[in-house]
Amino acid sequence: MNVVILGAGYAGMAAAIQLAARTRRRRDVRVTVVDAQERFTERMRLHLTATNQPLTELSIPDMLAGTGARFVRGWVTAVDATARTVRIDDDRELPYDTLIYGLGSAADxxxxxxxxxxxxxxxxxxxxxxxxxxxxxxxxxxxxxxxxxxxxxxxxxxxxxxxxxxxxxxxxxxxxxxxxxxxxxxxxxxxxxxxxxxxxxxxxxxxxxxxxxxxxxxxxxxxxxxxxTSGTRVSPLAAAAGLEVDERGRIVTDAALRSVSHPEVYAIGDAAAIRQNYGVMHGTCQGGMPTGVHAALSIGRVLRGRQPRPFRFGYYHTPVSLGRNDAVVQFTRPDDSPRGIYLAGRAAVRYKETVTASPWPTYGRMKKMPASGAFWPRGGRFTRVRAAR
Missing domain, CATH: 3.50.50.60 (FAD/NAD(P)-binding domain)
Structure with a gap:
């Protein structure tokens, strides 16, 4: 099986490392990650880069090293959902059996x-x-x-x-x-x-x-x-490929994060219109990484002859930095509505810097995980979630 992952953001990298870790012993599975840049972008911390506070540069190939996943650098120019191929800007075509679409969003x-x-x-x-x-x-x-x-x-x-x-x-x-x-x-x-x-x-x-x-x-x-900073937009590639999208161009998914029109395509992160019982999720790293993990777990289940399980997600917090020495963390209900509890000041700074720090430790844990579980951050801590058999 050829699994191609489009986009190496928070969600795409979570999917790639998780899937590669779970299939490392299978020679019939090939995982390929496609992104326009070799440098991993910490979207949540770009306001620091913009104010001349440099971040540690993370290399996507280095982050994938040892997982067995292959990295291909290139701009995705087209997806042929009928032929199941992806075209990149040097006119190469990458065939896929399963596609994980995680091209994300940009400022509108x-x-x-x-x-x-x-x-x-x-x-x-x-x-x-x-x-x-x-x-x-x-x-x-x-x-x-x-x-x-x-x-x-x-x-x-x-x-x-x-x-x-x-x-x-x-x-x-x-x-x-x-x-x-x-x-x-x-x-x-x-x-x-x-x-x-x-x-x-x-x-x-x-x-x-x-x-x-x-x-x-x-x-x-x-x-x-x-x-x-007002509003976001997604790539038009999904709509151009004939996948069913919503009014914002996001891929409409079923409960397991598969495209409702093309079930061999999983949509994750900002590129997906994922409906929960409280409505459609909005794009954040908080929700994006779990979607990538869930897509990987679902593909793992399919490889074992089982059906994917529904994705369930509830929001937990909204951390906001106010310069380097101040912050607010608004704790939320699962539907993202505010609770009465919040943190402010130095305690909020410490909390915020913990949960929005480099994702590399998270991915490092995923690379070393046993085949029976998955890791992602929740509430500032790493939570181990047993994979359903």
Missing amino acids: ISAVPGAEDHAYALSSAPDAELLAERLAGLGGGTVVVCGSGLTGIESAAEIAERYPALRVVLLGRDEPGASMNAKAGAYVRSALGRLGVQVRSGAEVVKVRPGAVELAGGESVPADAVLW
Whole structure:
């Protein structure tokens, strides 16, 4: 069986290492991982790269070393779901019997006119490095962060703390921390204020142009640099291949994470529209890595002549950094609604840095695991989950 995994992000690497570990003794299974870069991208920590705080570089081939999984570098240009092949940018075609589709998402810089040409994003390490270069060259001026979600909050706080001479403006339709309980949300807004971030809630950006962003109603906000964090988009490859997708282009899956139109395709992470009893999951590393693990376990069951089992996932927390010395961790119900419990300050910093640290220890544990179990992080600790036989 040829198993091809598209995308070596958090979910894709979890799937690759878990599956390779579970099939290491089988000569009839070949696992191939395809990604455009050899460097593993820590998406959750790109706001650090963007503020010239370098991260340890992780090599995908090195992370796969010893697992038996093969790495192929290349941009995926097409998926032929009928012929079961993947084409990459040097015109090579990779055949598959089973495909794990984990190409993930990127910032939707096409959302408003001008954003693609005049705004920075945090979709990749090179994106973050471009912003880092720009920020380092600004002796003063204004940085506008568009989007008051978690990425926008973390980025605005990090920029304000790292570059106190810059004026940082955070624009968003909702107030920062709106998804948290009242006290945690108030803490987020207070922390942003202490860092000097100017928050503009109820603001809708309609255009980005050189030197400014335009808001609905005609107001213009001057900007020496614009960071776009509002919304995400997925690759159009799944739709082009004829797989059933939702209105956002994500692959619609059954309970076992298989495409409802092409069951030989598993969809994981941000690329998948995965329905749970509380609704469709939203893209986070917290949910992405378990989807990759589950896809690997499901393929293992199929190889043993059994049926995959349903995927079940509940959210646990929302950790948000507020610079290097402050943070909030909002604990949640399984449907991601906020509980009354939260952490703030130094305790939250320690917790957040633990759960969003390099994923390499997690993957290292997966490489060494026995065939009867799986590991992934939960609540800041590693949890061992018995694989159903």
